[in-house]
Amino acid sequence: MWPADMSVPKVGVLVVNLGTPDEPTAPAIRRYLRQFLSDPRVIEIPRLVWWPILNGPILLSRPRKLVERYAGIWMEGGSPLLVYSQRQAFGLEKTLRARGHEVEVEIGMRYGNPSLESALQKLRDKGCERILTLSLYPQYAASTTATVVDEVCRIASRMRNQPEMRFIKRFHDFEPYIDAVASKIEHAWSEGSRPEKLVMSFHGLPRRCADLGDPYCKDSYGTARALAKRLDLTDDQYLVTFQSRFGPAEWLQPYTEPTLIKLAESGVRHVDVVCPGFLADCLETLEEISIECRDAFMNAGGQQFRYIPCLNDDQQWVEGLTSLVLDHLQGWPTRAHGD
Known part of the structure; x- marks a missing residue:
């Protein structure tokens, strides 16, 4: 017997950027760099060669050198990359709703926080059965866009009830x-x-x-x-x-x-x-x-x-980002009652 609830599946957008330390301190920077530079998509060097280098001179000395640099750009809400990525995601959801589309949007970082896993779980908790992943990389690279696809699919591989998924590969000439x-x-x-x-x-x-x-x-x-x-x-x-x-x-x-x-x-x-x-x-x-x-x-x-400066929370770009997302949501009903 079919379930009683046959409503149109809810749609979500997972907005992803690279990531950032949680705070401008050596321990936080070290945690971030360890995760980032341990990704074989980012550093394509055999693990036996790379591991002693990463855990030796890089993680022992580089975090301390970066503290002052990160502190110099830190904003009230965190690093600029996180703050502006969050504003883009918030602006995207707000603009989608203003255009009549009921779409949930969450921001996740490939490395650091908020994690991709936590962002995906939030979308699932909101009932999203269809999820579009938007990596904030206009140009495609294996070390950026591809590793996001890898991680999202890895997380989904552990789900019993997986959502239907799509990915935006690039938009370099959009x-x-x-x-x-x-x-x-x-x-x-x-x-x-x-x-x-x-x-x-x-x-x-x-x-x-x-x-x-x-x-x-x-x-x-x-x-x-x-x-x-x-x-x-x-x-x-x-x-x-x-x-x-x-x-x-x-x-x-x-x-x-x-x-x-x-x-x-x-x-x-x-x-x-x-x-x-x-x-x-x-x-x-x-x-x-x-x-x-x-x-x-x-x-x-x-x-x-x-x-x-970069596009950051520029309203013209938020409108453009919304158009990009809508292009890739075609075929997934996002309006009330599936209109």
Whole structure:
């Protein structure tokens, strides 16, 4: 006999970002780094080789060095990445409901808190039988989007009553995303002069990963070309660079900081830097770009350096994020009474 309740299954969206320490202290940073750098999708080095390095020099010394850097960007509600990711998730749910869609939204971090498991459980507790996972990574990489898929599926593998699931793989050239980033740039330019060069800095990736077929580099250049077209930039008005490399191996080039130094030494006096691959400001943007790269450029002879913030809780982006989600929810009734 069928159950009496034959209502339309409830829909949920799991919004995911990378993660962050719980607080700007060495123990909290150590816990976060241990989980993050233990992921074989992130560090593709044999465990027998990597494990002594991770648990030796990295976890023994690096957390203490990062305390001051994290403390310098910390917000009242936590790290900027967490605060702005939460605001994006809240804005998404609010906008979905304003458009007439009954969808539950929860935020989870791939590493750290709130965990993916806790976020998924909240959606299940709210009765969600259909769940769309949205990773806040516009460009696909095995070390970002794929590891989210891995973990969500691992958690679901332990559920007796699994939800129906979908995943958004990438949105590197999604028009509302491009428009939102372009609007942030245009707003900065409306408040001051345009730069001689616009540097689009994406997070780095080991060259070996790209050689093995990871499409991240292609996606990043796709985003850059779409932005350049939207901003009506010629090829000599912008550059694509890659930041945040880790370890001695070759990563995608050109590297951001050395490129900025070369620009200053060649006579370029004014640059703007934007980080389209980051949807929320974090240590890699507020500290590495806005402080370290700025200092490197100015010390090499530059005169004006402007960092253009990430989309964060920008309302235009929240509207775009809502459109992206609705595109991927097609076929799953989300309106009252299944309308």
